[in-house]
Amino acid sequence: MRPYTEITAEIDNAPAGPQIAALFDFDGTIIAGYSVFSFLREQVRRGDLAPSEIVATVDAVARFGLGKKDFATLMTLSAQSMKGLKEDDYLDVAQKIFERDLAKKIFPETRALIEAHMRKGHTVAIISSATPYQVTPCANYLGIDKVSCSTIEVKNGIFTGELGGPLCFGVGKVEAALTIAKEHNVDLADSYFYSDSTDDIELLEYVGKPRPLNPSTKLREIAGARGWPVRTFHSRSNRSSAIGLTRNIASKVSLVGSVLAGLPIWALTGSKQEARNFSMSLFADISSAVTGLKLDIVGEQNLWAARPAVFIFNHQSDIDVMICAKLLRRNFAGVGKAEIKQMPLIGMAMEYSGIVLINRSDRRSAIKAMEPLIDRIRNERISVAMAPEGTRTHSKHPKPFKKGAFHVAMQAGVPIIPIVIHNAMDVSPKGDSVYYPGTVEVEVLAPIDTSRWTTANLDKQIAKIEALYRTALDRSTAVE
Template sequence: MSLYSEITAEIDNGPEGANIAALFDFDGTIIAGYSVFSFLREQVQRGDLSPLEMLAIVDVIARFGLGNADFASLMKLCAENMKGLQEEDYLAVGQKIFDRDLAKKIIPESRALIEAHMRKGHTVAIISSATPYQVEPCAKYLGIDHVACSTMEVQDGIFTGELGGPLCFGQGKVDAALDLAAAKGLDLDSSYFYSDSTDDIELLEYIGKPRPLNPSKKLKLIADKRGWPTRTFRSRSGSPALGAVRNIATKLSLAGSVVAGLPIWALTGSKQEARNFSASLFADVGAALAGLKLEIVGEENLWAARPAVFVFNHQSDIDVLICAKILRRNFSGVGKAEIKKMPLIGMAMEMFGVVLIDRSNSKSAIDAMQPLVDRIKNEKISVVMAPEGTRTHSKQILPFKMGAFHLAMQAGVPIVPIVIRNAMDVSPKGDSLYYPGTVEVEILPPIDTKRWTKANLHKNVAKIEALYKATLGESTKLVSA
């Protein structure tokens, strides 16, 4: 797959090995914007920080940005405001902030760089002046094992109001890199450091391969003088209002496409022909409105064996549009019962023939899918399902549920795996916006189910699950140093 090949070419064509480090700053480099503001907002909402205390911190942040305050003063003030709070609570707060605010700010191109380094077996680390509560949930999500941050002192699980050691800022980042190099046997002369700010100039000057990402004007001038290659990624800098309009318009186009198909039904007497017209219309109009493009490998497998049960790894709510775009006609689907409650969308899904099931009741779900067996056999209709049962928002799949595979076995049709690599670039976790982008999709060859039985079903499903992991692993091979 070549979506980010130009961005990752230097890494892809370079040496491999865990002795080479890829060090990343966090704010402005891995994520767009600054995590501290989400953190402060949550502290105020929790009552852990008064509005006046927050204003004092914001004032220091502003003065720090203008060069009128040092980073140590800012961190000391933050530490003092944390005094007496339980660290365990803030581990949960950090995860909540990531799920709600920061996951959607991950820059797709930066993630591609991280994954490229992982493919090469490099030692990937985040070295950030932020706290672990801001950084570590993202590191875990991205599969990054090594994190160096500024810390706050904790005794008996309680913040003391003091700093926890030397700050990971300026020369402190160089020290953190040297510590990691000593522990892991790294060659820093052959290693990379990605940052957006002159606050990191010490480590940029120390490392063998400084790589400014989204550089500030000041850092860009320095980089140009010193011949450091720079990149600016704008995939997360679009208008929020436009992104929201894309989302709403795309969803409304689903209902509009169903209405547009009604005359086809009336004129031909064929409900399926109306559904085919509506599905194709939604695929093209919805994709245009969302700014969605597809890069497809194995497209011939979409038509190699129909009817079939198509299964896909569920990363995003835009997966529905992706499936419509590639399947086009003569297919139905399965969704969660809650969709019925969504105005227009629920009605449109049912008109499309989508079976809406109660996922909390396995017997009810199985009974609800029984008519699909008849449709597959008698009407030659394919079915598309997400065997994980819910969205993962990442390339790490959840354990597969059995419904799709029971369906294929009972209908006597093959399973066709659809592997979606990066739908979260267009519709990220926690976001109500759609971002224009290209999603990589790979269609794997049909898998025969004729010899499947209840006795060997779990074994066969485990093989398909492993196939997904192996296929996704081609672009996100996590290597533990």
């Protein structure tokens, strides 16, 4: 069962087809808070703003929030602050800001709504008063290709300091929705609009299915008077973040504690592997309990169908380590980055538990470090868990796979078993230090025989497995 089914029930039971649109505001609706602050901080850090511009912009943002300044004035100041900058440079900055700051602020519940609409084949779009630089990286991440925003003028690749046209604000959002409706044969009377603010009241009143999300006090009152259904998500609130940091710390403490609890078993039995098995099973249970992690597993039988094996997983989050421990339980080792050694106690605990820490920047050293894993697979019947991407990614689809995990499987003569992790970023977004409680969907695919693999056909075999991941990960938004 997918997470958030209670939230998506209305959509799951709705008619299908592109004639129905699902329109989403951005700030406060898709992400918690306001993206403008992340961009303002970056401009200050880069020295793009003079002190007087910083004061004027902060004042404008504050006054707009209090209803004392109009949106056009705020956007004009924003455009002026970008005068003379290269758009290409700003596009790169925008992507970095998304990956560093905004990706972790996406409400998983809103993402679930977006994916539910996509499964129904609805026309999904973001209509935002923000700029494309704030919205487009997130839209790309969510798989939304229709975005209407306020624009800033660019000539010869340079920002002129002027607005690029009418603002996508108030009535401007209605105009944007009408354009989408005309281009895609959408019936707005049967369509949805999700927003948190009374600034969007015109479009909320225009569509047939207004859906206030995380509404302001004023919008909540209007929604109550008009009978509009309201939802408020707390998963990315400041309080949730504070508790989430505590969960993160508790999970790491549980690793150290679990390793210490296994030492007497090693002393009494003489078996380091039995002690590791006890420690990793204990860590899996304690850490998932304190973080609120639950798994919805499809293909669980494949975890035990062919051991030893090389288990590979797409790497979305640092909580993937916990997920693998909960899935594999015993007789497995793993591979991690050498930087973990610098973490007091945690590095030692990871190495004790069977994690091989490698220098990813030194290919020759990394290959040599993994040679003992091959011997352990052959001689001790130990499985190995590896992330072939080599690092975490913000994309729904994995980065190109590196060959290390596949060489290990070939040389050890064991199968590859793909683990597809769908939404680990919901409980531990990349770039965030907090753990949120939630359910992660996991698919364990059938073992893949490597006995006929050769160096010559390895690229072809890896491409096939990458395609399996793309297919599995696309199911969450596949049209029903």
